Amino acid sequence: MSNREELRLRDIETIFRPFHSRKLSLPSRVVMPPMTRGYAPGGIPTDEIAEYYKRRARQELGLIITEGTFIDEPSASPCTSYPNFFGGHALRGWKKVVQAVHTTDCKIVPQLWHVGMTRPFQGDSLPNPELPPIGPSGIDVETLQQTADPMSIAKIEEVIESFTRAAVSAKKLGFDGVEIHGAHGYLIDQFFWEETNRRTDIYGGDLVGRTRFACEIIHAIRREVGSRFPIIFRFSQWKNNHYDAKLARTPAELADFLHPLTEAGVYIFDCSTRRFWEPEFEGSSLNLAGWTKKLTGKPTISVGSVGLSEDFTHLFTNGPEAGSALHQLNSLVERMQAEEFDLIAVGRALIGDPAWAAKIHHGRENEIHHFSKDDLNELI
Numbered sequence: 001m002s003n004r005e006e007l008r009l010r011d012i013e014t015i016f017r018p019f020h021s022r023k024l025s026l027p028s029r030v031v032m033p034p035m036t037r038g039y040a041p042g043g044i045p046t047d048e049i050a051e052y053y054k055r056r057a058r059q060e061l062g063l064i065i066t067e068g069t070f071i072d073e074p075s076a077s078p079c080t081s082y083p084n085f086f087g088g089h090a091l092r093g094w095k096k097v098v099q100a101v102h103t104t105d106c107k108i109v110p111q112l113w114h115v116g117m118t119r120p121f122q123g124d125s126l127p128n129p130e131l132p133p134i135g136p137s138g139i140d141v142e143t144l145q146q147t148a149d150p151m152s153i154a155k156i157e158e159v160i161e162s163f164t165r166a167a168v169s170a171k172k173l174g175f176d177g178v179e180i181h182g183a184h185g186y187l188i189d190q191f192f193w194e195e196t197n198r199r200t201d202i203y204g205g206d207l208v209g210r211t212r213f214a215c216e217i218i219h220a221i222r223r224e225v226g227s228r229f230p231i232i233f234r235f236s237q238w239k240n241n242h243y244d245a246k247l248a249r250t251p252a253e254l255a256d257f258l259h260p261l262t263e264a265g266v267y268i269f270d271c272s273t274r275r276f277w278e279p280e281f282e283g284s285s286l287n288l289a290g291w292t293k294k295l296t297g298k299p300t301i302s303v304g305s306v307g308l309s310e311d312f313t314h315l316f317t318n319g320p321e322a323g324s325a326l327h328q329l330n331s332l333v334e335r336m337q338a339e340e341f342d343l344i345a346v347g348r349a350l351i352g353d354p355a356w357a358a359k360i361h362h363g364r365e366n367e368i369h370h371f372s373k374d375d376l377n378e379l380i
Helices: 003-010 047-057 088-101 153-173 187-192 209-225 251-264 288-296 312-316 326-337 348-352 356-361 373-377
Strands: 030-032 063-070 107-113 178-184 231-239 268-272 300-303 343-345
Touching (some): 047 088, 063 088, 088 107, 088 153, 107 153, 153 178, 178 187, 209 231, 209 251, 251 288, 288 300, 348 373
Parallel strands (some): 030 063, 030 343, 107 178, 178 231, 268 300, 300 343
């Protein structure tokens, strides 16, 4: 039996059925996750970026989460070619992106981002190069050594206000919600992780205490955008260069972590993993998105090397994708039929081929252009 025949038996339509919820309805379950591209000179989204998202929106995606965009705190960004989410020029660029995507049925939200202590101290493309990086305890995420002063309470309040302004702008521009980047060792995640948060005030302490910064951001956004505007929150266990890191080692610890975020106003959790098929805890096949849905009752997005024949991190040293990895899709369909999670994000495969989802849906796998690192060299 061919992979395609097996997929038919597993009911590929499961991935493409509409998603309906109280605050958000989508035409399919396939999500384009945030992926940094670096094609926004001076932090301004161009017409080419609008077309880049539109090309994917019209190919049976349900939701696009934009590449990470920076709030207006001056040390938020590490690179002048990454897009900003403040200032007239940048916001007009994002308005064009929204309008382009909304010529289709696809929905779109921006991801709001601050890199924190992963920002370098110097570099030719560094915005505001006179400013040091900031973080809860001034600890470098890679070396875990203190290289800067801890954030003051005033700076924490400033960052909260910056996230809130950006979310308000997103609503005014016509976005369908907003995602807050709290994963991968960036600023919000630096507050979560005990290795980078050694504070002894209200923003430190145990795991629940370390969620306070994120909760205050979510509370402030919810207060300004109202109860109907979806807030998506991305989190991860792993960090860049620390792939074995864990915020929660048991389901009970994960519940403790998620509860205050849920109470603060998160509507959908975007649960970042490197391989969607891997169980999160021993004794259960549920992945991180599955456990998060079970513990919170909230809709969840799963992600992790969908459509790739290996972990996406290996694709930057190995050659192009050799196959369409349809065997993974059988597992994905089974999980979605069981309602383990609600939405599935497809990352690098959509960089390689804007029509990946439509081709999978309609049995055209042999037409797929499989992702390779060379695809990052242009905005196709």
